Amino acid sequence: MQISELLAHETLRLLLLTGEPVGEITGVVVTDLPKPGRYLNGGELVLTGMMWRHGPADSAVFVDYLVRAGVTALAAGDARLGHVPDDLVAACRERGLALLEVPIEVSFGAIIDVVDRVLLGEQRLALGRHRRIFTAVAEGAGLPELFAMARDELGVTGGVVSATGRVIAGEVPDASRMAAEFLRAVRLPHVTADPCTIFTVDRSHRVAGWALVLDGEVNPEIGYELASCVALERTRAEEGRRVERRLLEQLLGLAGSADLPELSALMRTCGLDVAAPYAIVAATALRSAASDGPDAATLGGLVLEEMLDRSVVAVAAADAGLALVPLRDSVGALAGLLKARLSSLAAPGIRLSLGLSAALTGPAAIRGGLEEAGYARRLADGRGGGLVTSDEIYTHALLLATVPDDIRRGFAARLLDPLFAYDRKHQADLVRTLSTFLDCAGSWNVCAERLHVHVNTVRYRIKRVEELTGRNLTAMADRVDLYLALRAS
Structure with a gap:
């Protein structure tokens, strides 16, 4: 199908903003991932709602991935911004990629139906159902709706599990074992003995990642599309967490230098009860022979968030990821949870080191808690990984750790x-x-x-x-x- 045929379809009212209408369209992919290259084979019409765009510089990065993958054209919807931004137009023009504008009132599903009818014929439209599922997610459907549609439309069942074995959505029998297979698989997708097929959700390191577990041996194309749907939903969730991380970073950065009323106000802004007990956890995830990807502090923070079921956020400091964890029980209970999660995250080529402070209360205790957790984390790292609590460091070593x-x-x-x-x-x-x-x-x-x-x-x-x-x-x-x-x- 030529771009010109799509533009000629009166019900779609697509507008060519840049490029030539002569490219051959071999398929349709809907994506709002900032780095979508792994899901593209070349020749596609890419539909996007531009959720990946946080600033003008993002457009060039996104378009570069499309061009390298060899896509035929990009169609951008107006629903989010009300228009196609000039920076995206410029990026496509500079790289010779055809760019189409999709009016607000035209759904991506309508475009997919038109392309499917031409490429597949009416009798094979069922093969386009998984694309319509992706479109539903792109337009706001959550993970429960995704798995309900996958079951009803495709006959595919399964769910999403974190590396710690927590079921995030859907149904994953024996989730702990599936998480362990995900961590240890030589390559993905991985078919288990059950059988189930395990896909990775995105490019996150596995110890901080999510796994899509589908029942039976599943067509890789369907699995990859469903995985990209889950990745899109995870990206949406990360939007709100970025704000929370910035607030926590500000709170921890001012600990010890700001006055107590200011720190109390920051704690409340972070959603923390000033009078309630909390603990500070420091974490690093050191990868052997790692040349790219997140550093030990950043990855440690991401892993820590997953270990605590994403109930808190963590920020990357100079030498560790840091989280302030409200205590719903005792510090001992939190330590027990972290130890259990550490044992489930045993994976080749990575060393996880955690330090846990004592129970703290109020803003004045934050600085001391950071020092406790930091020294405990360094002690854990020196032992080859694991968890060290503040109980193990109330010796001269803690005093030495506070000396420059x-x-x-x-x-x-x-x-x-x-x-x-x-x-x-x-x-x-x-x-x-x-x-x-x-x-x-x-x-x-x-x-x-x-x-x-x-x-x-x-x-x-x-x-x-x-x-x-x-x-x-x-x-x-x-x-x-x-x-x-x-x-x-």
Whole structure:
């Protein structure tokens, strides 16, 4: 079908804004995804309601994906903005892509019917039903309506599950197992033994992603179209969450510097009860051999949102994703939930590290909670991943974590550099001996046993330590200084 044939159809009243009406249309795809390339094969007429457009710069990015995929034409609906924006017209003109304007009163379904009649013939219009399902979602139908239409129109049943095993929509029997298969599948779509067919919903990393699980072995084309429908609905939900993330980012950024009335007002703006208890969670998701995609802090925040069933939002700070979580129960209950979700997210090539603060109340506690959660997260990362709670860090380590790095390093260097220099020059073992001696509470014999040396060797080495540092290891204050220096180095 030529573009000119579509333009000649009087009931559609399409207007060619740029390009030539000579391209061959081989099919129709409806999409509002900002990066739709994976769902395109070339030759399509792409219909869009422009939900992906947040600013003029988005048009060039969207059109570039279409051109690279080899689509024939783009038809933009007027329903959202009331017109086709000049930046989209310019992007299509510069790249030689035909652009059609769809009047507000013309539905995408009507355009699909016209194209299907020409391409498929009346007797094969049933093959266009999945496209009409996509159109319904593009025009506002939610996920429950999507799966009802998929069942009634296509005879396809299934649902959507998160990587943590939470059923988001539809029906997914044995959701935990389906989520595990989704995480571990070498490639997608993946057919399970049941059989069920698992598709990924979008390009999110799997640990933060959603899986479309359909009963039986499903035609990949139908699966991909349904997955793109779910992706569109997820994109819509993200619109509101962006605003929530900006508000939380402002609240956490001002913690410790703004006055309490201002922070209280920000908490209320974030939908938080100032008098109710909460906890702060810090998370990172470190990918092995990752060269692109979200960094560990951003991905950690996205994973954390899914672990908490998207009941909160998280923001990416310098070294971790951060969320302020209202406590409906105790901190222990929240820790139990996070541990359970962590165990379900075991996936190759990724390390998840979480830190959880104590129960907090009011805006004045936010800064301390951030420090607690941040240090606990770093401790978890040092252990190779997992969850560390504030109960595990109420030691000297928490005090060290609050000292600026340059001061901590300077303190350690001033006391220990003479020992490190001596060890390098004489191939001695003063630093290890000092550390072991302090861990043994100053017991000469126990220290000698652990180091497998004679007790007199320990006495000699400790004497050299005292001479080089100017400290007396029989004095508790000097022992504490050297112990902290070792932990800060």
